[in-house]
Amino acid sequence: MATHSARLGLLVLALSLVAPSPIKADRMTVRLATATSTENSGLLQRLLPPFEGRTGYRVDVIAVGTGKALRLARDGNVDVVLVHAYEDELRFVADGYGVNRRDVMYNDFVIVGPLDDPAAIRGLQDAADALRRIAASQSSFVSRGDDSGTHKKERALWQAAGVMPSGSWYREVGQGQGRTLQMAGELQAYVLTDRGTWIAHRRIMPILVEGDASLYNRYGVIAVNPARHADVNYMGGMRLIGWLTGVRGQSIIRDYRIAGEPLFFPLAVGP
Numbered sequence: 001m002a003t004h005s006a007r008l009g010l011l012v013l014a015l016s017l018v019a020p021s022p023i024k025a026d027r028m029t030v031r032l033a034t035a036t037s038t039e040n041s042g043l044l045q046r047l048l049p050p051f052e053g054r055t056g057y058r059v060d061v062i063a064v065g066t067g068k069a070l071r072l073a074r075d076g077n078v079d080v081v082l083v084h085a086y087e088d089e090l091r092f093v094a095d096g097y098g099v100n101r102r103d104v105m106y107n108d109f110v111i112v113g114p115l116d117d118p119a120a121i122r123g124l125q126d127a128a129d130a131l132r133r134i135a136a137s138q139s140s141f142v143s144r145g146d147d148s149g150t151h152k153k154e155r156a157l158w159q160a161a162g163v164m165p166s167g168s169w170y171r172e173v174g175q176g177q178g179r180t181l182q183m184a185g186e187l188q189a190y191v192l193t194d195r196g197t198w199i200a201h202r203r204i205m206p207i208l209v210e211g212d213a214s215l216y217n218r219y220g221v222i223a224v225n226p227a228r229h230a231d232v233n234y235m236g237g238m239r240l241i242g243w244l245t246g247v248r249g250q251s252i253i254r255d256y257r258i259a260g261e262p263l264f265f266p267l268a269v270g271p
């Protein structure tokens with residue numbers, strides 16, 4: 001007659017054969033931390049469903065500022081990051097947290113603002129000079145203030161302008177790109193935004209400053225290093241990276257438009 005321990009062992013074995021394996025189920029999920037601009041622009045809604053349909057993977061998207069996305073990756077809480085802060089991305093890889101960084105796409109930052117343009121920056125091609133004029137006139141400016149890629153770029157531009165922004169005219173809102181842009185429109189304030197989100201939000205306020213080389217906005221994708229976090233879905237993450245930087249994914253990026261206007265331009269595969 002089987003002992004109690006033997007019967008319990010047989011029961012556990014039987015349940016293991018019929019119950020779904022949480023490890024295998026998790027292997028078919030890829031956790032992607034990405035900048036809010038990729039989601040706010042609608043691009044991910046075009047890019048991810050074809051990948052999921054072809055591969056069987058499900059992509060769980062966490063849209064946050066670039067700084068938070070990299071922190072999530074550093075802690076092993078996601079499998080892949082798609083962000084736009086080039087120097088921080090290189091540091092993330094150099095410190096051993098990420099591997100296989102690849103360029104994905106680019107667009108540019110622009111400064112938009114109220115039609116009456118109280119700081120008189122319309123038409124300038126020097127972004128730092130534009131910020132200097134905004135500060136000098138104490139015209140309202142809305143900042144994301146969230147350590148995102150856009151916020152990092154904004155801080156670099158203020159530094160180039162020789163200005164430490166402060167006072168009632170400067171508001172840090174701690175919001176994603178889309179909401180920050182909306183708030184700037186409501187307040188009739190200046191704001192730095194990526195062009196894609198501006199287009200996706202029906203061109204809230206006019207572009208006043210564009211074309212400065214310092215406004216170039218490159219996006220990179222990185223897999224979390226499995227040597228650092230053994231439980232990350234490295235294989236699924238690399239499948240997603242392959243899709244984003246492959247011919248099909250790059251063509252979706254190239255062809256994605258709103259009102260006939262492109263939002264992003266592919267970098268991994270030429271035209």
